[in-house]
Amino acid sequence: MFKKLIDSCTEKSPWIYHINSGSCNGCDIELVAVLTPRYDAERLGFKLVGTPRHADIVVVSGPVTSQSRERLIRTIEQVPDPKVVVSLGSCPRSCNVFKGSYSVEGPLDKFVKVDVSVAGCAPKPEAVIDGLYKAAQILKEKRRNMK
Amino acid sequence: MTFNPMYLFYILVFPGFLFTSFAGLLLAGIDRKVLAHMQKRIGPPITQPFYDFMKLMGKETIVPDAAPKAVFLGAPVIGLISLFVTALLIPFAGLTPFYGIADIIVLIYLLTIPAVAIIIGGAASGSPFSGVGISREMVTIVSYELPLILVLLTVGKKAGMALTGGMTFSLIDISAYQAQNGMMITHWAMIPAAIAFLLIIPGEVGTQPFDVAEAETEICEGTMAEYSGAPLALFELSHSVKMFIMTALFTALFLQGWTTGIVALDAVIDLAICILLTIITMTLPHASAARLKVEWLFRFYWQIVAGLALISLILVWLGL
């Protein structure tokens, strides 16, 4: 009975959890810039939470390094369904300039299924807002197809 | 007492489950919106906490391996139910469905239960972040209980001295006293107690300068670190309902005694006063101060706030 209501509310309040698995911090700065008064993402309902158990959208930045690989997979598994994984920047897509390094294991989609990619190095905050908006719509589709 | 079918209406609709939840979520939404405007941004729509609640009901509930399942899932339910029972005791818009002789004492115990429910939920989580969270929450409870009891005793004594010469513990008697002698806050000896209660409100609710237990950025949300889905929705709802309960308690203790005759209009005016109090006591400190350390929180409540309440208590006991 409440299914339609829950489905439509899932798109309006997605909570974000950010993981940095070895990035240079440029994309992290653009992500938190999205939550400042200039590009306020909170008017669309986004909120940064402190634990993966509360999150809907997981934003990963940086290539997957040897030290963070196992912890990254375990953290993403702790996120309850339905969830969306967003790869921020060009590092999780293809390891950018760090290809072939001794400590970089590979791009993100070798380990986790990635739903949305935001390309750029670093992407403009407007592009990040677009990526999060698209992730919220994919989240609504996943919720609709759940059970 | 005989069973009155109106009791079902009081328990379920007004002021029971539906009205309290609605008012609590509305206050939380207004708090977020006004905070955003204070920071020169636009902020979420006022109905955002309703969307959050419905979204959380649709998420999967994960129970960690190390957690005892019944305690883990039952802790938020106990906290929420005790808050609803508290709402039935507080006179709102001139209506008191349930009352007794010793309302204030019951209120003190009922207001401790949600905080203890948070501690139990955190202890049942089995995660080190929750361990840090529950020890901080215990210190917070100890620090605000003292001034709260002093303020309640002061108000009871003031009303009791005029009515019976002794002490009264009933909220109905306090309302009757204010109907005869004007609002409690107009007596100058009660002003330090009113200020002390205004400072207790953000500590009890757990909003920003005083939210050491649920520190988002420091300890991964503290006691709520392992909660997800429906139990988390109940915890968020009890956080919002507590805002409404504390502001309604302030109006019941200090700002009663007037009525316009129509219950609906009284309810709307009371709700507007609650909104104003939320903005002054919870949003303004949130926008202008950083989070207090646990030692400073303890010292603040036991020295400054308890001192103000004690001044009022002494003045009232001397008969002023």
Add this chain to the structure above:
Amino acid sequence: MLPFMKVAVKNLFSKSDCEKYPFVPKEAPANYRGRIVFYPEKCIGCDICERVCSPQAISTSEEQKEDGIYVTRTFHMGSCTFCQTCVDFCPKHAIEMSKDYDMVVTDENDLKVSGTYQKKQRGIPVSAPKPAAKPATEAPVKN
């Protein structure tokens, strides 16, 4: 804490600084290094861009068809670091960076910008270039 309270109350009654992005479109500033635009008819196949690219985002592939060899150069935006070195080094200015910053995709192939041109060889006439980004003039036959 008190000066912050005064600022908070003053901000409450003034207009917000917010740029309402998805509802109000925003254009990137001049000289912004966005998505790459490749003009294949100007390319001479010197491969300097491929050697100079630091994340190795440029790749070339050849295909032999009945009327000649067709060379496809692909720029992978998911690996590009937007440093503009390829633009600076290209001798014929066949690469340009536009102001398009919005590269949000769900499918990786949308991130690849490619262009195809026919390799100029001795004795083989060059057919009219395929309609690419913009209409180009016919290339002269090399003898």
